[in-house]
Amino acid sequence: MARKGKTPTYGLLARFVTPQELLDAVLGAKAAGYSSMDAFTPYPVEAVSEEIENHQKSKVPLLVLIGGVTGALTGFGFQQWISHVGYPLNIGGRPFNSWPAFVPATFELTILFAAFAAVVGMFALNRLPEPYHPLFNVESFERATQDRCFLLIEAEDPEFDQQQTREFLETLGPEEVNDVDW
Numbered sequence: 001m002a003r004k005g006k007t008p009t010y011g012l013l014a015r016f017v018t019p020q021e022l023l024d025a026v027l028g029a030k031a032a033g034y035s036s037m038d039a040f041t042p043y044p045v046e047a048v049s050e051e052i053e054n055h056q057k058s059k060v061p062l063l064v065l066i067g068g069v070t071g072a073l074t075g076f077g078f079q080q081w082i083s084h085v086g087y088p089l090n091i092g093g094r095p096f097n098s099w100p101a102f103v104p105a106t107f108e109l110t111i112l113f114a115a116f117a118a119v120v121g122m123f124a125l126n127r128l129p130e131p132y133h134p135l136f137n138v139e140s141f142e143r144a145t146q147d148r149c150f151l152l153i154e155a156e157d158p159e160f161d162q163q164q165t166r167e168f169l170e171t172l173g174p175e176e177v178n179d180v181d182w
Contacts, residue, residue, distance in 0.1 A: 067117025
């Protein structure tokens with residue numbers, strides 16, 4: 001299934017036996033100018049992860065801040081509105097704007113909104129849930145959770161050329177190179 005306005009190829013996937021072979025392939029791909037790539041291993045390999053990551057600054061802290069500020073303003077604003085407009089009561093001559101009494105509920109709503117913003121933001125920014133990915137079309141990719149390592153060079157990479165990238169990947173010594181189609 002081709003996506004509208006995009007190439008029908010998602011990228012090329014090379015399969016390696018050991019994490020060291022994968023790390024060498026990642027370093028070779030970076031040296032060749034490829035930047036849009038991903039690696040898959042059956043267990044965490046920190047060296048590969050460090051080389052692959054593009055270290056983009058996360059947007060989650062900003063979303064949490066916005067959620068927290070929204071929660072604080074909501075909590076304080078609702079209590080202020082209740083005290084002045086919705087149900088004003090003069091009990092014992094206390095002022096309507098008794099803001100110290102508003103602090104606990106304001107704090108709780110700040111934490112609640114920030115937590116919801118963190119969870120929803122994380123799911124949205126990670127594009128989760130993702131029940132389908134083009135890699136699932138490659139039959140040998142099932143071994144990524146068992147005993148093989150994979151390097152994916154995506155078609156959106158500026159250096160990507162179907163034939164030249166395939167030839168480059170084959171020089172890295174993989175067991176096989178597969179097309180990943182949408």
